[in-house]
Amino acid sequence: MLIINLDKNLNLVIHLKMSGQLIFKTKTKINPAPNKSTRIIFLFNDLSQLWFSDYRTFGWIKLLSNNQVKAELANLGPEPLTKNFTSNYLKTIFLKTSRSIKLVLLDQQKIAGIGNIYANEALFKAKILPSKPANKLKDREIKALRSAIIKTLQKAIKYKGSSAADQGYIQPDGSLGQYQQHFLVYQQDGKKCQQCQTIIKRIKLGNRGTFYCPKCQQ
Secondary structure (H helix, E strand, C coil): EEEEEEEECCCEECCCCCCCEEEEEEECCCCCCCCCCCEEEEEECCCEEEEECCCCCCCEEEECCCCHHHHHHCCCCCCCCCCCHHHHHHHHHHCCCCHHHHHHHHCCCCCCCCCCHHHHHHHHHCCCCCEEEHHCCHHHHHHHHHHHHHHHHHHHCCCCCCCCCCCCCCCCCCCCCHHHHCCCCCCCCEECCCCCCEEEEEEEECCCEEEECCCCCC
């Protein structure tokens, strides 16, 4: 969720969801939208433009007051790169559910900002089986998972995100992210694990593609 402060009590809030894109074009004359799924075009005084495209139409843009922003954020768990994302917090939410650990990581009301790609990658780094019940994780596994999540997201930011084959995610200038070149398990099914050479497997959890190493992850 992107929050742009317009003045003291007005905010432009943007949620890209699954396929939303923000594309920025500087000093251009009126151009056709980049594709048929462009829903909003912001026009600036210097003739630059910002396009909001979303072919799955799950994304949204809202004008919200400060209190409305707080209410929107109240439905979300802590972000992994903030001080509230502690091992004790994770232990508290994990102990309350027998759902698979991967589905808990994807639950935005529990933890904000972990998508399917990074849940797969973090669980591999922490050596935890994605289907393992969350309440069965030991303290050392929780600490390892917290560290793996933070490191995975920091690396993803460093490489400017992941652009899959459909290029649903791109940079505002239209360039691709590069993290897909560093995947350890995501979409690596049928390939050898980089750690132990075991073949990476793919299953579905919560109707989402899930990738893991049968040997490294227990």
